[in-house]
Amino acid sequence: MQLFEFEGLRPSVHPEAFVAPTATLIGDVRVEKGASIWYGAVLRADECTIIVRENANVQDNSVVHAAPEVVVEIGEGATIGHNCTLHGASVARHGLVGNGSTVLDGASIGAGSMVAAGSTVSPGTQIPDGVLAAGSPAVVKKEIAGTSAAFWVEANPVHYPQLAARHRQTIKPASP
Template sequence: MPLFEFEGKRPVVHPDAFVAPTATLIGDVTVEAGASIWYGAVLRADICTIVVREGANVQDNSVLHAAPGETLVVGRNATVGHGCIVHCGEVGEQALVGNGSTLLDHAVVGPGTLVAAGSVVTPGTQLPGGMVVTGIPAKPTKPIEGTSSQLWVEQNPPYYQELARRHAAATAEVGR
């Protein structure tokens, strides 16, 4: 896995975290226990700080970065889906950012919220916890409780934690 120091700051990855061999971590990045960073993901903390909390997962080809001096936190057991651009302040605990979504400067996604695939969360938006959020610009549409979306939010973190253990144990580069 490519880990790069930048101006004296280097990534810190807990031994129980999974970082795919093609993920790239640059600068002031912390990845806590049980978290996973998947193939092709880029976490660039050259002008900011990025913290991926325990059990969270950042899926394939997502890019995380933030404004100068900001701290971007991916909360405990949160999910950043495939191909997302996360340039915000916080993804709350057990929130799920759907595939292909974009979160812009200073946005905050509340805990347990599902941001639907392809949504765009505009700069400075504060999304409440426990909601389904959709659209461009993203707006809360209904409480997540009692919806099928709630299953995604609840079941995705343990699924990806187990899948990360399997990848850590069984993925090997093959020759040509």
């Protein structure tokens, strides 16, 4: 893991969190117990604060950043999928941002809600609790239920801490 202090602010990572060796955390980043930051992710809190709550996960190659003095909170058990951009926005408990999505300044994703893969959530958009939002710009499509709720929103907060614990215990460099 690559941790960098910036102007006296340094990342804080709970001993039971997982930060992949190729992830980069800069400045005022706080990673709570059971949370995971995956390979190639960059969390740059040089002018903001980024809080990754318990059992949340920021997946491979995602970027989290914000404007000065903004607090970006990734709620308990929330998921930021692969290759996402979260800029000055927050995701509530068990919220999920699908792969390749962008969530922009002042937007918020409600508890148990899902942003479909490849969507763009416009600045200031408030996605309510328990819905599926999709598109560019993302709009609410329906209440989330069935397979989407069970597989993605409910399973990720259980699966990712377990997978992260396995990586934390067994990851090591391999020779070619």
